[in-house]
Amino acid sequence: MVSRFRHAALVGKYQAHGMGPLLEDIAHLLSRKGLDVSIEARTALATGITEYPSLTVPELGRECDLVVVVGGDGTMLGIARELAPFHVPMIGVNQGRLGFITDVPISSLHEALCAIVAGDYEEEHRAxxxxxxxxxxxxxxxxxxxxxxxxxxxxxxxxxxxxxxxxxxxxxxxxxxxxxxxxxxxxxxxxxxxxxxxxxxxxxxxxxxxxxxxxxxxxxxxxxxxxxxxxxxxxxxxxxxxxxxxxxxxxxxxxxxxxxxxNRVRFLHPRGWSYYATLRRKLHWNEGGVQVPGGF
Structure with missing residues (x-):
């Protein structure tokens, strides 16, 4: 399928172990899907990634039409505040603990990204x-x-x-x-x-x-x-x-x-994403009781 996005930027949690190889893997995947790929400047500096251009946050906001954020909710909150004036949609890949707004798990990363860049996603806006x-x-x-x-x-x-x-x-x-x-x-x-x-x-x-x-x-x-x-x-x-x-x-x-x-923040989620399912997973509802479809 042809991607509906043109230029993606990657943002990562600087201190996380193994962040560099993971971001490079994502960058290669997006490149194979036909997207131009850049790395947010602080992320590039911290991880040592030089294969792709680095952009400051204002440059990223002006030039990119998709941002993939890898880390926890804190990482997402930080970049979302800076990017809100540019209305660039963001995908959150969860490498943290709770992950209320970074909801794509590492285990299904490739499948989710391929679907989203092809236009198969749920979009929501946050205040x-x-x-x-x-x-x-x-x-x-x-x-x-x-x-x-x-x-x-x-x-x-x-x-x-x-x-x-x-x-x-x-x-x-x-x-x-x-x-x-x-x-x-x-x-x-x-x-x-x-x-x-x-x-x-x-x-x-x-x-x-x-x-x-x-x-x-x-x-x-x-x-x-x-x-x-x-x-x-x-x-x-x-x-x-x-x-x-x-x-x-x-x-x-x-x-x-x-x-x-x-300004509002735009999040892209995999098709079938549900806020209620997120609450069930993260707050451990239904543990020990009857399982609800989509719950854990």
Missing amino acids: VLEGQVLRNGNVILSATAMNDVVVRCSGIGMIELSVSVDEQFVTNFRADGLILASPTGSTAYSLSAGGPIVHPGIAGLVLVPIAPHTLSNRTIVLPDSGRISIEIVAGREMSANFDMQSIANLILQDQVIVRRSP
């Missing part, structure tokens, strides 16, 4: 969060997140946060911190803090207090069309982080402003 940290009205940090934005106490103690949505006051949270998660992030830190699992097709954001000091402070699902403001009312040793990457130290009266980005 991205964008935000700023304001101090005295000035922006001290701008960042994006696919999973979550977390405001919390970095040491021992509690903080108090005032939350508003579209300039409408919601409440003050007294807790160890606060998580604002996208549907993608609902299976990450938010889940461990007691938040709900939100299907990625739902246009919502999850606001989850971390160890709230008032039992009535509960998780709330918000529409993702709003502007969420989190202001620091009380506390010390506080920080805001975006996907645990971009971090700002906070002081009293700082504001963290978050909204949904106009």
